[in-house]
Amino acid sequence: MERLSVDVAIIGGGIVGCAAALALRKAGLTVALLEKGLCGAQASGINAGGVRQQGRHVTELPMTRRAAKLWPRLHETLGEDVEFRQVGHLRLARSEQDVQMLEDYAVTAREHGLYLQLNSGTVTREMFPWVSGKIAGSSLAVEDGHANPRLVTPAYSRAARSHGVHVLEFTPVEHAQWTGSNFEIQAPRLVVKSRHLVNAAGAWAGKFLSFFGESAPLTLRTPNLFVTEPVSYFMTKSIAVCGGAVYFRQVERGNVVLGGGPGWGDLKSERSRNRADTTLGQFARAIELVPELSGLHIIRSWSGLEGDLPDKLPIIGASRTTPNLVHAFGLCGHGFQLGPAIGEILCELIRDGRSQTPIDAFCISRFDAVAHQKMAGAG
Ligand SMILES: Cc1cc2nc3c(=O)[nH]c(=O)nc-3n(C[C@H](O)[C@H](O)[C@H](O)COP(=O)(O)OP(=O)(O)OC[C@H]3O[C@@H](n4cnc5c(N)ncnc54)[C@H](O)[C@@H]3O)c2cc1C
Structure with missing residues (x-):
């Protein structure tokens, strides 16, 4: 049985775990990252690649703003081009009611430093002639864009390894416990002893809650994605629509990736x-939004496994039951953009005991009231 002793053990080599590993190691801590398969092979590697601030819940705005500052420098941080392209994110409105929604959201976003450019339907068409004439207006976030999810998390894991993180792939964690002074994390033929533990196990994070007497209403989310054959590059923005019915983007190679x-x-x-x-x-x-998509062949389609929570916000923060245990999971289908910031936040929580970015809204205890209400109702 091999034994390893580190300051921090991280369960899960998705973007959250890998970004945390790199940040913690850079902060001078020794780190072991345990991943049951390959880093970035689950949600972090197969998502739609949307790097979007626009449309996020108000409580996520500080965190998404922090992430937005990290993405343009990610190629330097990781030493690799991860195809981040700051093309802008265009949110389309199909009715006057939707236009009002965009206007209201722009006011809230501005309070957090996110400036959205509001356009009438006519101006939207002048700027982007490939958008349908039925559009009533739009909101453009120029800082947003997209990146290649197949590249980002593996690049994070390589950077973490080159900084000295023990990146342990094909190492499924079978059990973890707090001994009173340390964590003992068990995988086949390996025991890791650590002072701190991060639960970044994505859709599988519930298993690790149960080891520490905690629970959360975590369910499975499986977004549907597909990609078309390549065509000449024309769609210069990432697209979403009010009501969230569908989102899509074209890569420079010409393929259009669609989801929803x-x-x-x-x-x-x-x-x-x-x-x-x-x-x-x-x-x-x-096709109703961008008629030029009509007639394109769909060449591949897929889905992935992602943790979901009832309020569509993640759980990020300290455990209620166990000292030195930090959770970061349940990203509800929009954690790719947030990943780099969550990595830094987890580092701050472990190193300083608090995060510079407000995360109270993401505490695991917010679901206690729901559980208690249900129990009271059942009685
Ligand atoms: C189809 C799809 C499309 C999406 N599109 C977007 C998008 O366009 N933009 C956006 O911002 N977000 C998007 N998301 C969401 C985003 O991909 C996720 O929120 C993010 O990748 C979550 O990262 P993670 O590290 O928490 O989880 P994961 O990437 O799932 O990583 C968790 C890791 O934990 C590992 N693990 C689990 N159990 C164990 C164990 N016992 N031992 C060791 N390791 C274990 C898993 O193997 C996995 O690699 C999408 C998600 C999906 C599924």
Whole structure:
């Protein structure tokens, strides 16, 4: 049995775990990252690549703003080009009611330093002639964009390893416990002893809550994605629509990546796949917004396994039951953009005991009231 002793052990080599590993190691701590497969092979590696601040819940705005400052420098941080392109994110409104929603949101976003450019339907068409004439208005976030998810997390894990993190792939954590002074984390033929533990196990994080007598209403989310054949690059912005029905972007190579609606997945068998009815419905909705997409061939479709929570906000912060245990999971389908900032936040929580970015809204205890209400109701 091999034994390893570190300051911090991290369960999960997605973008959250890998970004935390790099930040913690740079802060001078010794780190072991335990990943059951390959780093970035789950949600972090198969997502739609949207690097978007616009449209986020108000409590996520400070964290998304922090992340937005990190993305343009990520190629320097990681020493690799991860195809981050700051093309801008265009949110389309289909009705006057949606236009009002965009205007209201722009006021809130501005309070957090996120400036959104509001355009009428006519101006939207003048700027982006490929948008449907039926659009009533739009909001443009020029700092937003997209990146290649297949590159980002593996690049993080390589950077972490080159800084001295023990990146342990194909190392499934089977059990973890607090001994009173340390954590003991067990994987096949390996025991890791650590002072701190980070639960960044994505959709599987519930298993690690149970080891420490905690719970959260974590469920499975399986977003549906698909990609078209390549065509000449014309769609210069990442696109979303009020109501969130569909989102899409074109990469420089020409393929259009589209998403929205549910796919299918099973956590136990780790299987996920697209749903044909969702794919065809989303494609029709996208064509209504950008008619030039009509007639393109869909060449691949897929889904992935992501943790979901009832209020669509993540759990990030200290455990209620166990000292030195920090959780960061349940990113509800929009954690790729946030990942670099969450890594830094986790580092601050462990090193300083508090984060510079407000995260109280993401505490695990917010679900206690719900559980108590349910129990009271059942009685
Ligand atoms: C189809 C899809 C599309 C999405 N599109 C976007 C988008 O466009 N923009 C955006 O911002 N977000 C998007 N997201 C969300 C984003 O991908 C996730 O929020 C983010 O990747 C979560 O990162 P993570 O590190 O928490 O989880 P994960 O990437 O799932 O990483 C968790 C890791 O923990 C490991 N693990 C689990 N159990 C164990 C164990 N016992 N031992 C060791 N390791 C273990 C897993 O193998 C996994 O690698 C999308 C998600 C999906 C699924």
